[in-house]
Amino acid sequence: MTAPAPSEKALVPFVSVDNMMRLVHHIGLERLLFELTDVIEADFCRWEAFDKTPRIASHSRDGVIELMPTSDGEIYSFKYVNGHPKNLALGFQTVTAFGLLAEVSTGYPVLLTEMTLLTALRTAATSALAARHLAPKGSHTMALIGNGAQAEFQALAMKAVLGLETVRLFDIDQRATEKVLRNLAGSGLDVIACNSAETAIEGAQIITTCTADKQYATILTDNMIGSGVHINAIGGDCPGKTELHRDILLRADTFVEYPPQTRVEGEIQQMDPNYPVTELWQVIAGLADGRREAGQITLFDSVGFAIEDFSALRYVRSRVRETGLFQEIDLIADPDDPRDLFGMLQRSNTLKDCA
Amino acid sequence: MTAPAPSEKALVPFVSVDNMMRLVHHIGLERLLFELTDVIEADFCRWEAFDKTPRIASHSRDGVIELMPTSDGEIYSFKYVNGHPKNLALGFQTVTAFGLLAEVSTGYPVLLTEMTLLTALRTAATSALAARHLAPKGSHTMALIGNGAQAEFQALAMKAVLGLETVRLFDIDQRATEKVLRNLAGSGLDVIACNSAETAIEGAQIITTCTADKQYATILTDNMIGSGVHINAIGGDCPGKTELHRDILLRADTFVEYPPQTRVEGEIQQMDPNYPVTELWQVIAGLADGRREAGQITLFDSVGFAIEDFSALRYVRSRVRETGLFQEIDLIADPDDPRDLFGMLQRSNTLKDCA
Known part of the structure; x- marks a missing residue:
């Protein structure tokens, strides 16, 4: 007997750097940039629907780590992003990022993804939108x-x-x-x-x-x-x-x-x-x-700004669904009885003993 | 020819719900709660070393989604956590969470972990610390x-x-x-x-x-x-x-x-x-x-409070290192030349064509 697989609610689609690169090649970079520009434009058109807050920055001698949350009342997003100019000399990226989408109604995450590449894409798309x-x-x-x-x-x-x-x-x-x-x-x-x-x-x-x-x-x-x-x-x-x-x-x-x-x-x-x-x-x-x-x-x-990340995340979510370019990771504890977190923990041990 | 594996810098240790449960059983729940109480106590003793900010909350009709960051100048942490009382009736958890540790000096993440279970553990340990x-x-x-x-x-x-x-x-x-x-x-x-x-x-x-x-x-x-x-x-x-x-x-x-x-x-x-x-x-x-x-x-x-999560995250980091109870996920883009993000993307396509 083995431990049961995590339930569907426990699993969050995760887009790795490798899958993000595959997605870009699958769609085509220029087509993706064009489509992303349109998605950002659509969200800018409904700007007033969003919760807006300046990013939350943690500054240090060498750089900054920021959290950029927003929500349109249905979907919540945030991005984690750093900026460390001295990283370049150490062989690290100056800017790295990842992000998350969640359902506002339940608080459950629905997408986790790399955003180092995605930030470069959305920044370029936002520049193109402004230039348009x-x-x-x-x-x-x-x-x-x-x-x-x-x-x-x-x-x-x-x-x-x-x-x-x-x-x-x-x-x-x-x-x-x-x-x-x-x-x-x-x-x-x-x-x-x-x-x-x-x-x-x-x-x-x-x-x-x-x-x-x-x-x-x-x-x-x-x-x-x-x-x-x-x-x-x-x-x-x-x-x-x-x-x-x-x-x-x-x-x-x-x-x-x-x-x-x-x-x-x-x-x-x-x-x-x-x-x-x-x-x-x-x-x-x-x-x-x-x-x-x-x-x-x-x-x-x-x-x-956070709304650009929101747009990019919802674009990626819609595109990875149809291409399957994601893994599922077991991020959310999901006991059969939501009040019985302890019982889930306890039973996982019993099941392992029997395995 | 296949695409090269992501470099070490690109990989972040991820502790799933399943691995968190294994870790609890490996250490023993009561011993873990005792050790975690001591780790939180040690961090409370150096309270003034931490960046402190009230959590950043996004409220909606059905609940709240919060980000809880802190840093001691060496290590940065944040937790994502929701609170949705009505989730119970829908068969979802009222509170779910995950969290992250990163190096302040580079901004690079060093641990991603489930925190639904870990939040219950750290909350209980903090209660025990106060009662002590x-x-x-x-x-x-x-x-x-x-x-x-x-x-x-x-x-x-x-x-x-x-x-x-x-x-x-x-x-x-x-x-x-x-x-x-x-x-x-x-x-x-x-x-x-x-x-x-x-x-x-x-x-x-x-x-x-x-x-x-x-x-x-x-x-x-x-x-x-x-x-x-x-x-x-x-x-x-x-x-x-x-x-x-x-x-x-x-x-x-x-x-x-x-x-x-x-x-x-x-x-x-x-x-x-x-x-x-x-x-x-x-x-x-x-x-x-x-x-x-x-x-x-x-x-x-x-x-x-965020410092309790910081303590819990650094405890988990030290304990999963020695037990191997984690997976590595490809969260951070890491081109050979940090300025050449585009080249990394471009080469990944060539490599796939040759595969």
């Missing part, structure tokens, strides 16, 4: 300043969603740029390595900054920014970490995810608390203007 | 009012830590009491079923209340409480949920885990914000008095 609403019509060229772990995902999301044709790369570390050149060969994008940020932005309608130093930096200065461009600022995403000179912010119209979080973590942490911003969801829902005129500089001051 | 410092010397009899999922763990922790001999049971649902009678047969405790709370507390030095209704209730009234007893109040643990009449609180000396959380969630939510409380850790560290005299009524107004 803010970048000049017909944008075909993007400067990509900072060629780290996010870079290729940013480029391919812009290709999938906007039809981007050309990417102009710059990084202070030439090896990072060479990595992106190598990885995007055969992607259908024209990829050009540049030897300065100034050169990279020549002819670009979209400028994406995604550098990783945890310090105030000035990747872009005001004289570099011509009229009419869209700036997609990804790297300034925690207190003390910015990429743009404040003079750019004085000329730009700035769009953000969730102001209480962005004012602490984003580029606008440099500005007065009354610095005007527009919430991106209001543009998407048709409640506020996006790009009004050709000469306008638009800035998406992106820091990443 | 607050209950009358030589306490041998405990009234146990509310005979749900927590009950047997409470009784056995008091036996393991204090040498309790007799448990007197009462529940408004007689089947719950019968379940405890059955489960504690052969435990070495004298177990007596009583037909009222009044009868249950006769001759008891310790009175434990652990009922589950999410509403203001009065399980104990002032006239029931004689001098010199220790009250271990477990069930009043969220806004709107209490078990004791406020007149008892006016006579008792009240001890709590973390005042900012207990004033919202505990029995003392009924009292003035200035109602005096003593932090249990200060008693344990020798900075405040516990029981001063025989006639004193002591009350441990327990709501559960």
